[in-house]
Amino acid sequence: MPGSAPSLALIDEAESRLARCAPLLAALFPELAAAGGHIESRLMAAKPLQQALGAGDASGSWYLKRDDELPVAGSIKARGGFHEVLAIAESIALEHDLLKDTATDRRILATPQARALFSQYAVTVGSTGNLGMSIGVMAAALGFDAVVHMSADAKEWKKDRLRKRGVRVVEHAGDYAEAVAAGRAQALAAPRSHFVDDEQSELLFFGYAAAARGLARQLAEAGRVVDAAHPLFVYIPCGVGGAPGGISHGLKALFGPNVHCFFAEPVASPCFLVQLASGADSPVSVYDIGLDNRTEADGLAVGQASELVASLMRPQLGGVFTVSDDELYLNLLALKDTLGVEVEPSAAAAVSGPGWLGSATGRAYAPDIDMSAATHVIWATGGSLVPPDALRGFQDHARQLSQRRAA
Ligand SMILES: *Cc1c(COP(=O)(O)O)cnc(C)c1O
Numbered sequence: 001m002p003g004s005a006p007s008l009a010l011i012d013e014a015e016s017r018l019a020r021c022a023p024l025l026a027a028l029f030p031e032l033a034a035a036g037g038h039i040e041s042r043l044m045a046a047k048p049l050q051q052a053l054g055a056g057d058a059s060g061s062w063y064l065k066r067d068d069e070l071p072v073a074g075s076i077k078a079r080g081g082f083h084e085v086l087a088i089a090e091s092i093a094l095e096h097d098l099l100k101d102t103a104t105d106r107r108i109l110a111t112p113q114a115r116a117l118f119s120q121y122a123v124t125v126g127s128t129g130n131l132g133m134s135i136g137v138m139a140a141a142l143g144f145d146a147v148v149h150m151s152a153d154a155k156e157w158k159k160d161r162l163r164k165r166g167v168r169v170v171e172h173a174g175d176y177a178e179a180v181a182a183g184r185a186q187a188l189a190a191p192r193s194h195f196v197d198d199e200q201s202e203l204l205f206f207g208y209a210a211a212a213r214g215l216a217r218q219l220a221e222a223g224r225v226v227d228a229a230h231p232l233f234v235y236i237p238c239g240v241g242g243a244p245g246g247i248s249h250g251l252k253a254l255f256g257p258n259v260h261c262f263f264a265e266p267v268a269s270p271c272f273l274v275q276l277a278s279g280a281d282s283p284v285s286v287y288d289i290g291l292d293n294r295t296e297a298d299g300l301a302v303g304q305a306s307e308l309v310a311s312l313m314r315p316q317l318g319g320v321f322t323v324s325d326d327e328l329y330l331n332l333l334a335l336k337d338t339l340g341v342e343v344e345p346s347a348a349a350a351v352s353g354p355g356w357l358g359s360a361t362g363r364a365y366a367p368d369i370d371m372s373a374a375t376h377v378i379w380a381t382g383g384s385l386v387p388p389d390a391l392r393g394f395q396d397h398a399r400q401l402s403q404r405r406a407a
Contacts, residue, residue, distance in 0.1 A: 008253050014083055014206035015213060016102070021086045024106040028141045031071040039078050041066040043218040046378065048338040049351070059358050060233075060374030061224070064335075065215065067381050068343045073134035074385030075299075075347075076208070076243045081134030081196070083207025085123060088194050089114075089142050092121060115143030122147055124187035125196040126180030128154040129299050130382055135196050136167035149183030151176045157387050176301075198240050199306045208246025212254050215377065224375045226258050231369055235353030236379040237346050238263035238272050238320070239302040243381070245309035252316045260318035260366070262357070264349035266295035266325065273320040275305040276313070283307055296325045299346030299382060319365060321356045323349045326401055333398035335380070342391050343383035350378045 018039060026037030043063050050062040070078040089109050093099040096117055098108060108114060123139035124147040125132055132148040139146035146167045150159065151174060159169045172179040180198075187195035198204065219226060226232045232255060236244035241263075248261035263272055271286050278284040285304040286293050293303045323331075331351035335341040354376040356362045383391070 007249075010202075010206050011209045011212065011250050011253055014203075014210040017086060017090070018083060018207070018210055020102060021090075021106045021109075024086075024109055025082070027107050027110050029072050035071070039070060039082060040214050041068075041070050043215065043222065043377070044339065044341075045222070046339060049334060049378075050354070052334055052338045053351075053355055055354060055358065058372050059354060060371050060376055062354060062376045062378065063222070063224075064339065064341065065377050065379045066341070067379060068341070068347050068383040070384075072137055073130065075130040075134070075382030076379070077130040077134035077382075079211055080201075080204035080207035080243060080246060081131060082138050083210065084196055084201060084203035085135060085138040085142065085144075087203045088121075088123060088139075089118060089144075092117065109142060118143040119145065120192055121145065122187065122190060122193040123196065124149070124183050124193060125198075126150075126176075126183035127198070128176050128179065129158070131196070131198055133158065133162065133385065136162050137165045140166040147183070147187075149179045149186075151179045155390075157390070161385070198242060200308060201242070204242050205246040205249070205309065208243050209250035209253075211247050212250025215251070216254050219375065219377075226255050226375065228258055229370075230258075230373045230375065231366075232259045232375050232377065233318075233354065233357065234259060234261045234377045234379065235264055235350035236261070237297070237300055237349040237381050238265050239300045239346075240304075241272050241306045241309035241313065244379075245306070245313050247379070248313065248316060261316070262318045262353055263320045264353060265320060265322050266297045266300050266328070266349070267322045268295045268325075269293045269297070269301050269303065270320065270322050271302050271305040272310060272313075273322065275307070275310040276317070276320065281307070281311055297328055297346040297349060299344065300349065321353065321362075323352050327352055329394065329398035329401050330405075332394055333402055336395055336398075341380065342386075342395075343380050344386050344391075345394060347381040347383050350380070353378060 022037030026033045046062040046064045067076040122145040125135040126149040128150050136146045136148040148167055149170045152171050162169050172182055184195050187193045238244045244263045251259045268291050274284050274286055295301050328345045328348050331348035
């Protein structure tokens with residue numbers, strides 16, 4: 001991992017890799033063809049959400065970043081995960097003289113010759129959720145022996161979807177941490193095997209960081225200036241910290257002090273908050289302070305933050321706020337009712353951000369900033385692959401909650 005200064009060179013490298021591999025991705029996935037293989041999501045004006053949540057114009061302008069719609073993976077994990085698998089494929093192909101340099105057309109990586117080469121290598125990940133989907137599907141599409149280790153309680157539809165795409169799903173009787181540990185041990189013991197490490201991976205981190213320029217472009221297109229008089233506030237759901245950390249790192253490199261990044265964590269799983277608040281570089285988990293890490297936000301149910309990302313973020317992050325499970329569901333409902341957007345519970349965490357910043361506690365962060373010219377970006381991180389009946393279940397639960405509150 002780099003030092004705490006935003007490392008533009010590594011961000012540029014990730015961006016270049018994704019750009020030169022875009023034609024390859026378009027060739028591998030019909031659903032990416034329309035976008036020319038570029039991994040990008042919409043930035044959507046969110047005025048109706050802003051109004052419904054009682055925030056006036058004095059609080060600035062709200063936008064929703066639609067990573068829930070990212071093709072193939074259906075979540076923010078497309079950014080980091082695809083980048084890492086592409087980097088692995090490039091490196092093996094270079095080693096075997098299939099690629100000469102960065103100028104070689106990457107579509108060569110979709111030829112039978114390349115597939116035969118990749119089939120001798122395994123790409124392994126331990127994940128019950130979206131990371132497994134992203135890594136597994138991309139690795140299998142290139143012909144790797146793609147292996148996803150999951151805990152037995154992982155959702156059936158996720159296992160089915162992976163198997164249909166040619167991914168090997170290995171089920172473990174224990175919990176998520178045990179599945180990851182088993183995956184890591186098996187991958188490290190095997191030759192020609194690459195383990196994608198959610199807690200330590202630079203390739204994941206810089207894949208996420210590459211999101212920053214795309215957002216900057218979209219803000220400019222929307223006529224939103226970012227400077228000292230027009231600050232940018234970005235709110236991102238946080239699990240282990242890699243995705244929100246990478247994106248924040250990228251945004252800091254572009255906008256410096258004019259961007260303020262905040263992470264959203266479940267009340268029961270605030271691992272990043274605990275790590276930063278401890279002030280220590282040694283690991284501190286949510287269990288250490290008596291929390292149980294039980295939340296409906298399965299993508300954010302992480303007890304221990306990535307130490308590397310936490311130390312990198314310490315001087316860069318605006319702050320962390322927590323969201324109760326009930327609030328996640330009410331946010332999910334607000335997104336559906338005001339914008340017609342359907343997400344998974346984890347992805348609704350950041351909706352609470354602007355309101356929280358406008359509260360008495362939040363105002364203490366930047367009492368002198370005039371918010372009326374501020375831009376707020378709420379990152380929606382996942383949901384488009386969730387089966388319709390599961391999405392309906394989330395909304396039914398949210399409506400019951402909302403009615404109970406109103407009664
Ligand atoms: C993984 C994930 C996050 C958070 O990413 P981390 O790298 O674990 O911090 C947020 N939302 C969704 C939907 C995710 O799948």
